[in-house]
Amino acid sequence: MQHKTNIVDIAKISGFSITTVSRVLNGKADRYRISKKTQEKIKAVANEMDYVPNAFARNLRTGYSKTIALIVPSLKNPFFAEMASFINLEARKYDYITLIGDSDDDANIEKEEIIQLTSRNIDGMIIVPCGSEWDHLLKKQSEGLPIVCVDRYFEELDLSFVSSNNYDGAYEASRYLIEQGHRKIACIQGVRYSTPNIQRVKGFEDAMADFGITSYAVTGDSFSEQNGYLETKLLLQQAKRPTAIFAFSNTIAMGCLKALKEEKVKIPENISLITFDDNPYLNYIEPPLTCISQPVEDICKIAVKN
Amino acid sequence: MQHKTNIVDIAKISGFSITTVSRVLNGKADRYRISKKTQEKIKAVANEMDYVPNAFARNLRTGYSKTIALIVPSLKNPFFAEMASFINLEARKYDYITLIGDSDDDANIEKEEIIQLTSRNIDGMIIVPCGSEWDHLLKKQSEGLPIVCVDRYFEELDLSFVSSNNYDGAYEASRYLIEQGHRKIACIQGVRYSTPNIQRVKGFEDAMADFGITSYAVTGDSFSEQNGYLETKLLLQQAKRPTAIFAFSNTIAMGCLKALKEEKVKIPENISLITFDDNPYLNYIEPPLTCISQPVEDICKIAVKN
DNA sequence: ATGAAAGCGCTAACAT
């Protein structure tokens, strides 16, 4: 690796002290009444020498890293990828950089990632927790790391979170299905004890109750494609198949699609499918799936602000 | 922020010197013949105090960061998101962390990102270049930064690249369409002078020639959804509509889908659509789009190795 | 088998 210019080089060549150089290059010139000439001279030299500040040195000195970490269950899920994209963009506005971790929906990997990222002195963390474990999160927080949970969280804990209104979303989706004439509806849920899931189930069940629907089912136990696939297969084996399925996440919906395709059940002729979590791709296909889109962008903005 | 334990603390408490602590914690104990007892003692203290090494200090000292940068046109494109996921995973195996940059397919943002990332002392860069500019890449490389281009690249340049076999992929896809009976085929291409595009066009045209198809069209000029949308609209306005469209990327295909949907042209009844770049979601929809999947995973593995 | 001390590039408190 070639030599990289640093402020000492610039100081030498420009003939000023490193302090002055540092001040000019950090936009603090005016505060210290550094003359225009000096400023220009220094900037010119820096520019000519292709100076790029060394973030490590700066961060080591200042103690903060201008870095946030984002941990998602999987970047392969477009919902989270989109989230990552937004957060990345939003963070950049504040001159923050985002380290993205992919936990593969595995609590152990998640923990490892957190250690890895912590060693990079992150200033904060945005996480879509993958499991039902949160002790490590609470611990990190107690050590002074700001943490925001997104999408999935646990209400009883002292962890801040951002999330869309799960109850309303589920209620509205359920009502929509009922209004379409469906009377036998199944929902495939995600991780059972997570607050968003509980709220969604509540929204679903309340809608069923309000409209006097009694033949409904709540099944499933994870936000995975496999869960969607399996539960759909099971639902289709029933004597009285449901006429509509409400998937609680886009991954679950993918599993449903796969199962429906295998069983040659057509949407929407033979069955209706509605899902939580928008997906940029679902809009273009025929027939379009109905989805309750979450205000990802807003969620991200709020989350980035800490 | 609370105090974070560092090796000085551990040295004090364990009663050994900073050097010894550093050596033990870096697995260099044996090389320096540090006694088992000492090792255990130090490790125990470190563990108890929740020691996490400060990557900044280490990197400042050693000069390398164990960090690679990945710049993609957009994480919202599942193709790139998947790539990011793979690279992230692969890099982690070598204890590298990945900084992901989203250039939004804008050459200026791309340049800015590169500066940002360079200041973080990245050890290498994997990039899907967004435009037709590459001077800044060549410059960085000449300054000693290892760069690997993925998916899009320019052959005449001295930049290493990893890519699938574009010629063969395009040829096979074209042949497939012809074998399905199509005689009027249009392809919508991406950035014209990028090597992958040139190869794809060549594969397409060679297939047309080999099978004696004369009524074909090559149109478009960018790997964007908008391009796909626009060109599809234009194609549909022609007196003799093509019976098949070959989209050169999944983004272009998305644009096609949108246009086809608006014009109420059904796939595959009224028109066939085939696309480059696999997409996890396209597999599940009815009717499935045919795609030439690129060996993303392999590409990434190779790229990460530098 | 273990330690002392220099120095990576930067910022900020303290001069002048």
Added chain:
DNA sequence: ATGTTAGCGCTTTCAT
């Protein structure tokens, strides 16, 4: 309006 200097936490050379 500009400069001197200490020190962030770590690795590594040189001692012992």
